Amino acid sequence: MTHRNEIRSADALFQPVKIGDIELANRVVMAPLTRNRAEAGNVPGALTVEYYAQRAAAGLIVTEATQVSVQAQGYYATPGLHSAEQVAGWKKVTDAVHARGGKIAVQLWHTGRMSHSAFQPGEQAPVAPSAIRAEAKTFIPGIGYTDTSVPRALETGEIAGIVDDFRQTARRAIEAGFDGIEIHGAHGYLLDAFLRDGSNKRSDAYGGSIENRARFLIEVVTAAAQEIGAGRVGVRLSPVSPVNDSHESNPQPLFEYVVSQLDKLGLAYIHVVEGHTGGPRDNAPFDYAKLRSLFAGAWMVNNGYDLSMAQEVVRSGKAELVSFGRAFISNPDLVRRLQNNLPLSPLFEDAPLYGGVGAHGYTDYPEYRESAVAVDG
Numbered sequence: 001m002t003h004r005n006e007i008r009s010a011d012a013l014f015q016p017v018k019i020g021d022i023e024l025a026n027r028v029v030m031a032p033l034t035r036n037r038a039e040a041g042n043v044p045g046a047l048t049v050e051y052y053a054q055r056a057a058a059g060l061i062v063t064e065a066t067q068v069s070v071q072a073q074g075y076y077a078t079p080g081l082h083s084a085e086q087v088a089g090w091k092k093v094t095d096a097v098h099a100r101g102g103k104i105a106v107q108l109w110h111t112g113r114m115s116h117s118a119f120q121p122g123e124q125a126p127v128a129p130s131a132i133r134a135e136a137k138t139f140i141p142g143i144g145y146t147d148t149s150v151p152r153a154l155e156t157g158e159i160a161g162i163v164d165d166f167r168q169t170a171r172r173a174i175e176a177g178f179d180g181i182e183i184h185g186a187h188g189y190l191l192d193a194f195l196r197d198g199s200n201k202r203s204d205a206y207g208g209s210i211e212n213r214a215r216f217l218i219e220v221v222t223a224a225a226q227e228i229g230a231g232r233v234g235v236r237l238s239p240v241s242p243v244n245d246s247h248e249s250n251p252q253p254l255f256e257y258v259v260s261q262l263d264k265l266g267l268a269y270i271h272v273v274e275g276h277t278g279g280p281r282d283n284a285p286f287d288y289a290k291l292r293s294l295f296a297g298a299w300m301v302n303n304g305y306d307l308s309m310a311q312e313v314v315r316s317g318k319a320e321l322v323s324f325g326r327a328f329i330s331n332p333d334l335v336r337r338l339q340n341n342l343p344l345s346p347l348f349e350d351a352p353l354y355g356g357v358g359a360h361g362y363t364d365y366p367e368y369r370e371s372a373v374a375v376d377g
Contacts (some may be wrong), residue, residue, distance in 0.1 A: 009045075013314045013322065014339050017059070019298035020231030020268025022179050024059035024103055024321075027314055028335050029150065031302055031323035032062045032107040032182070032236070036139075036355040038079040039363065041066065043089040048079075049096045050363045054332035056102030056322050060289075062182050062234075062271070062323065063093075065109040068169040069162075071127065072190075073119045074111025074148075076139050077355065081106060081169050087176045094177030105180040105234065106173045108166060108224075111200070112190025114150040114244050116140060126151040127158070129193050129207065130198040134245040139354075156204045162190070163219045170224040170233070180232035183221055183349070185258075186273055187246025191238075193215045193253060198247025210257050218261050230266040238273035239291070240284035252286060259294045269298035277303060278325075292318065329353070333367045 009015065039045040058331055067080040069075045078083070080086045090106065097104045113128035118140050120126055128151035138143045154162075166183065173181045185191045194197040194216040200207050206215050217235075225233045238353045239255045247256060262270060274288060275281035281304050292299050300321035301313060310322040328334050330345045337344055347353065351361020 004289055007334040008315045008317060010311070010315055013311050014335070017298070017320055019060075019320065020180070020233070020266075021229060022060070022103060022105075022232065022268060025057075025101070026059040026335060027321045028059050028310070028338060029300060029321050029323035030055050030058040030061040030328045030334075031325040032184075033325055034063055034064045034075065034078060034354065036075060036077040036360070039078045039089075041083065041085050042073070042078065042080040043083075043085050044079050044093055045089070046092075047359060047363055048089075049092045052093050052104065053096035053100055053102075054363060055328055055334070056100035056104075057333060057335040058328070059321070059335075060103065060179075060249060061102060061104040063096060063104065065107045065108045065184050066090075068108050068110055068165040070121050072110035072136055072165070074115030074126070074189075075119075076141055081108070081172050081176065082165070087172050090173075090176040090178070094179075098177070101377060103179045105182050105232075106176070106178045107182040107184050107236065108169055108173070109184035110162060110190040112188075112193050114148055114189055116146065117149045118143075120149075124152075125149055126351065127154045128190070129153065129202055132199055132201070134188060134199075136244050153202070156206065157215060159219075161214075163223050166220045167223040167227045170227045174228050176231075176248075180234065180268060181224060181228070182234040182271060183217075183224060184236055185217050185221075186236045186238035187241060187277060191220060191374065192246060195258065196246055196248040198249070199245070202284070210254050213254070214258050214261065217258065221262060221267070222265060225265050225267065231268050233265075233267050234269040234271055235262055235267065236271040236273070238277060239288075240286050241273055241277040242283070243277045251284070252290075255291055256294060259291050263295045263297070267297050269300050269321065270295055271300040271302060271321075274301060274303045289318070307341065310338075329370045330365050332365055 115126035133150040276283040298320040301319040302323040
């Protein structure tokens with residue numbers, strides 16, 4: 001189904017839409033949000049079940065990034081989907097979301113060089129396209145924030161194994177009850193690092209030309225689509241975001257090529273972070289409209305959208321979906337608040353965004369009281 005020329009009403013943001021094989025009740029998406037709350041074995045716990053169930057009114061929940069293998073981990077207490085215990089833990093989450101009428105996709109990642117040897121099997125070096133350390137930090141219990149480790153360059157023959165990790169994890173996602181998956185091809189993690197000439201200095205079939213640098217991502221997405229059906233697969237991209245030491249000398253032709261190749265697969269959606277993640281939307285010149293014109297499926301946008309911006313981008317047909325991040329942390333009933341133009345709760349100042357113990361700052365944000373006063377305008 002093509003969405004490019006669809007005519008929309010003024011309230012289209014809150015109207016149903018079908019993306020690939022997934023029927024959504026509205027076009028407001030909960031963006032993936034790392035919270036570092038996984039329990040022993042990187043298994044989602046009871047509080048995580050409630051956290052996602054509270055936010056089931058979103059048209060689609062995209063979970064926090066989730067490891068496809070032990071090697072894929074780069075941060076403390078981030079969940080995986082590569083063990084039976086993890087699948088069982090996520091099944092409780094999906095059951096709870098579905099019981100409240102929601103839809104949920106899991107974001108799958110391999111952190112690549114955004115890791116430390118402390119998280120790697122046998123304390124080996126993390127893997128990357130090239131042996132270039134990211135100018136970034138990660139948190140290690142007992143040590144605190146520390147620089148990421150110098151990675152080793154993946155051997156050409158190892159890449160197929162990681163493609164298969166994504167394939168198998170896509171299958172496990174369906175077993176865990178997810179409605180779909182989102183492959184994390186953004187923010188300097190492994191697949192994104194292969195795309196960019198700042199982190200990819202390879203001379204084999206996965207380096208050099210745009211076509212070669214995009215090969216790994218396309219192979220991963222193709223494998224996942226073949227495994228569970230393209231209509232249940234999305235991809236996240238961040239063309240000009242510099243987070244996690246991401247650098248690309250010429251992003252426009254790179255991402256136009258990537259999107260044109262992804263379009264051939266018949267995916268459910270592409271999820272684009274516009275500008276600097278969590279920062280300015282105009283940090284670097286980029287023609288997002290051109291990018292969107294290359295993809296026939298659903299287009300999801302992210303970064304700094306408020307209600308009026310979200311309504312306009314959907315009504316105009318520039319996007320089908322808008323994802324909201326931090327607003328969903330402190331507003332479990334965000335869809336209702338947006339639809340009724342109600343005030344949003346801020347983040348608690350006495351609770352950490354990452355990590356923490358107990359419900360405070362995680363599941364204890366109150367739903368909106370009907371007696372509260374709505375924001376003017």
